[in-house]
Amino acid sequence: MTNALSIRGLEVRVGKQPILGPIELEIPAGQHVLLVGPSGCGKTTLLRAIAGLAAPHAGTITIDGKLADEGGTRVLKPAERGVGMLFQNGALWPHMRAAKQLRFVLRSRGVGFRARRRRAKELLNLVELSGYGRRTPGTLSGGEAQRLALARALASDPRVLLLDEPLGPLDAELRASLLASLVKLRDELGLTIVHVTHDPAGSADVAHRVLRMEDGRIVGDVSAGRFGADDDAEGEEPKLGFDAEEQPA
Amino acid sequence: MNRALRITAGLAFALLCLAPILIMLTRVGVSDLENLGSERTLGLLGRTLRLGLHSTLIAVLIGAPFGFLLARTDVPGASLMRPLGIVPLVLPPLFLAITWTAVFELRGPWATALVLGVNTFPLVALFTAKAAARIDARREEAALLVGGLGTALRMELPLLLPGILTGAALAFAFAVNDWSVPDYISSVGPKFNVYADEIFANWQLEANTGKAVVTALPLVLVTLAALLPALSLRRRGALATLDGDFRRPAPLRLGVWRWPAFAFCAAVVLFAVCGPIARLAFEAGGGTRGFTTTAFREAMATTLEFEREFLANSLIWSAVAATIAVPLALVIAHAIERLRGGRWLEPIVLLPIAVPAILFGIGTINLWNHDATAEIYDGNAMILLLYLGRFLAFPILVLSGAVAALDPRLEEAAELAGAGPLRRLRAIVAPPLRPSLVGGWVLVFVFAMRELDAAVLVPAANHTVIFKAYNRIHFARDDSVAALCLLILFFLVLPGLLWSLFAREKLEVLP
Numbered sequence: 001m002t003n004a005l006s007i008r009g010l011e012v013r014v015g016k017q018p019i020l021g022p023i024e025l026e027i028p029a030g031q032h033v034l035l036v037g038p039s040g041c042g043k044t045t046l047l048r049a050i051a052g053l054a055a056p057h058a059g060t061i062t063i064d065g066k067l068a069d070e071g072g073t074r075v076l077k078p079a080e081r082g083v084g085m086l087f088q089n090g091a092l093w094p095h096m097r098a099a100k101q102l103r104f105v106l107r108s109r110g111v112g113f114r115a116r117r118r119r120a121k122e123l124l125n126l127v128e129l130s131g132y133g134r135r136t137p138g139t140l141s142g143g144e145a146q147r148l149a150l151a152r153a154l155a156s157d158p159r160v161l162l163l164d165e166p167l168g169p170l171d172a173e174l175r176a177s178l179l180a181s182l183v184k185l186r187d188e189l190g191l192t193i194v195h196v197t198h199d200p201a202g203s204a205d206v207a208h209r210v211l212r213m214e215d216g217r218i219v220g221d222v223s224a225g226r227f228g229a230d231d232d233a234e235g236e237e238p239k240l241g242f243d244a245e246e247q248p249a
Numbered sequence: 250m251n252r253a254l255r256i257t258a259g260l261a262f263a264l265l266c267l268a269p270i271l272i273m274l275t276r277v278g279v280s281d282l283e284n285l286g287s288e289r290t291l292g293l294l295g296r297t298l299r300l301g302l303h304s305t306l307i308a309v310l311i312g313a314p315f316g317f318l319l320a321r322t323d324v325p326g327a328s329l330m331r332p333l334g335i336v337p338l339v340l341p342p343l344f345l346a347i348t349w350t351a352v353f354e355l356r357g358p359w360a361t362a363l364v365l366g367v368n369t370f371p372l373v374a375l376f377t378a379k380a381a382a383r384i385d386a387r388r389e390e391a392a393l394l395v396g397g398l399g400t401a402l403r404m405e406l407p408l409l410l411p412g413i414l415t416g417a418a419l420a421f422a423f424a425v426n427d428w429s430v431p432d433y434i435s436s437v438g439p440k441f442n443v444y445a446d447e448i449f450a451n452w453q454l455e456a457n458t459g460k461a462v463v464t465a466l467p468l469v470l471v472t473l474a475a476l477l478p479a480l481s482l483r484r485r486g487a488l489a490t491l492d493g494d495f496r497r498p499a500p501l502r503l504g505v506w507r508w509p510a511f512a513f514c515a516a517v518v519l520f521a522v523c524g525p526i527a528r529l530a531f532e533a534g535g536g537t538r539g540f541t542t543t544a545f546r547e548a549m550a551t552t553l554e555f556e557r558e559f560l561a562n563s564l565i566w567s568a569v570a571a572t573i574a575v576p577l578a579l580v581i582a583h584a585i586e587r588l589r590g591g592r593w594l595e596p597i598v599l600l601p602i603a604v605p606a607i608l609f610g611i612g613t614i615n616l617w618n619h620d621a622t623a624e625i626y627d628g629n630a631m632i633l634l635l636y637l638g639r640f641l642a643f644p645i646l647v648l649s650g651a652v653a654a655l656d657p658r659l660e661e662a663a664e665l666a667g668a669g670p671l672r673r674l675r676a677i678v679a680p681p682l683r684p685s686l687v688g689g690w691v692l693v694f695v696f697a698m699r700e701l702d703a704a705v706l707v708p709a710a711n712h713t714v715i716f717k718a719y720n721r722i723h724f725a726r727d728d729s730v731a732a733l734c735l736l737i738l739f740f741l742v743l744p745g746l747l748w749s750l751f752a753r754e755k756l757e758v759l760p
Binding site for chain 1: 656658659661662663664665666667668669672676677680681
């Protein structure tokens with residue numbers, strides 16, 4: 001299987017202070033990877049670097065076979081990487097109605113007027129928001145807003161979907177419902193997903209693989225099945241597989 | 250954002266706002282520096298600073314309680330008095346000086362401080378109200394539970410203080426740089442000079458530009474010293490107590506203090522707004538010679554007929570200046586907030602506000618009064634350049650604050666979607682900032698309409714209605730002066746009035 005995402009020696013710094021890396025990571029196409037770890041460990045920074053929103057200091061990022069970053073130089077602009085991102089708390093544009101949010105993305109992608117309207121409707125149906133096209137973000141519930149943010153992330157037809165705490169603000173029932181939608185879309189569209197969360201409960205059941213991050217590095221990498229087993233076992237250190245030095249190349 | 254766009258906006262700011270200031274510095278010779286320590290200069294500086302401090306004290310004493318009471322308490326009539334309380338800031342301070350000296354026969358430096366204090370108190374009130382509205386309901390409820398209203402107010406004062414100080418710093422900057430009020434009050438009573446007079450005298454009477462610049466330097470430094478900490482307070486978020494799950498507080502119940510509080514607020518509105526406007530209307534209708542509505546209508550109609558050209562000139566150029574300033578300001582404000590190190594540019598933005606208007610006018614003359622630019626200097630474009638140079642800083646400060654409050658992820662999401670820099674600015678950044686964009690437009694429009702201190706020096710700007718009013722004050726009948734002032738006032742208040750009537754969002758005019 002080809003790798004949808006390949007990261008080698010990735011480092012991100014703020015000034016001279018390293019905040020991420022070095023990161024070595026290979027994610028095969030169609031894999032759902034859960035990225036867990038405490039707040040401030042670099043999970044979101046890694047997502048932003050993949051999306052091209054944070055400038056790496058060193059290393060390479062290859063997305064779907066295309067070199068996106070090399071040695072601290074941005075090769076592909078964020079919009080050219082074929083990634084969609086669901087931001088923490090949605091980051092929906094507050095002044096745009098639901099359908100307009102999607103049409104805006106489609107127009108940016110050069111989709112024609114009629115096709116935009118049709119595709120926006122399809123996307124709303126896809127995330128079970130049909131009939132919500134004229135609603136503004138302020139009038140949506142937390143779950144509805146996250147679904148709309150998901151539709152917006154999917155509007156650019158991404159191969160890789162980056163999810164930054166997508167279930168964070170939701171209650172248990174809504175989390176389960178959105179997670180089920182995510183899995184359905186992942187399987188239908190063949191998406192590769194990098195899913196950041198500080199609370200893996202529930203999400204680990206649907207992911208294929210779980211990575212644990214600490215202090216800007218990946219310190220554990222196990223299949224999702226093992227993650228649950230290790231988590232239950234008390235006193236075993238480290239909880240996830242191996243130390244950073246033992247990461248597979 | 251597009252680099253070319255940023256560079257163009259930066260160059261425009263440099264040419265319009267900084268070049269008139271920098272060109273003045275090149276005229277300073279070593280011998281001019283001797284003027285800095287002269288007894289006369291130091292005496293005038295001391296008098297101007299005292300005037301500034303006294304007027305700021307008055308602005309704080311009126312503005313802080315006025316802003317807090319109308320923003321956070323159950324004082325009756327708050328919704329009506331809130332917009333009326335902004336009107337003194339819109340009024341040219343000269344108009345306040347005319348009406349107050351006519352009614353109370355106020356004379357001398359204290360009268361000047363009072364007029365400037367009343368003119369600038371809305372700045373303190375607006376910042377206080379903004380800080381007060383951002384106190385979380387739960388913090389207030391906790392204080393109310395512990396010890397009632399007094400405890401709640403003691404808890405809130407430190408949270409209000411940065412807002413009060415920021416408003417006070419701006420009020421001080423306005424007061425020490427004003428020239429029209431001391432000039433007018435001196436002309437109707439005992440003569441006293443302020444610093445702006447000295448700058449003007451050094452330039453015009455002694456034809457010594459370098460000396461004028463050196464004279465102005467201490468005042469510029471003092472103004473910057475007042476404004477920079479205010480800017481820093483805003484940067485550190487000291488003006489905001491908002492956090493993630495903010496709960497808007499309910500109005501505080503004043504109990505037996507409700508009606509005394511109403512009396513205070515109503516008195517402020519009466520003396521600072523209704524009184525001056527009523528006096529102007531009274532004068533326009535005949536004044537002490539006998540007020541009649543026929544005379545009032547005649548005075549208004551005659552004034553409109555005679556001054557139509559000047560009024561149109563002012564309205565058009567103020568509106569054009571505001572319309573050009575706002576997109577320019579948005580690009581610069583966005584660069585300040587989003588570029589790495591961009592915030593270091595903000596103190597530079599303050600320079601045109603800190604430099605006395607008279608000096609800015611002299612700088613503009615020095616910059617543009619050459620053979621090569623004679624066409625610009627003599628034409629109406631000069632008015633535009635002067636207005637933009639003097640007031641572009643205001644929408645930049647308003648919009649940089651608004652951009653700072655806008656979640657950068659909104660732009661990142663659009664960038665990921667493939668929207669280019671201009672489209673992101675137009676479709677993602679600008680719409681949520683609409684109240685600030687319109688607020689910035691209104692600020693430039695109002696300040697340009699009432700601009701006199703620098704315009705009085707630049708020949709092209711002499712064809713404006715405020716200059717005409719200034720001339721009439723000295724040479725024309727009271728009824729025609731009052732009618733012209735009322736006309737100007739109507740157009741000054743009009744944009745804000747229209748917005749509040751037809752828009753659902755609150756106008757944002759604070760940095």
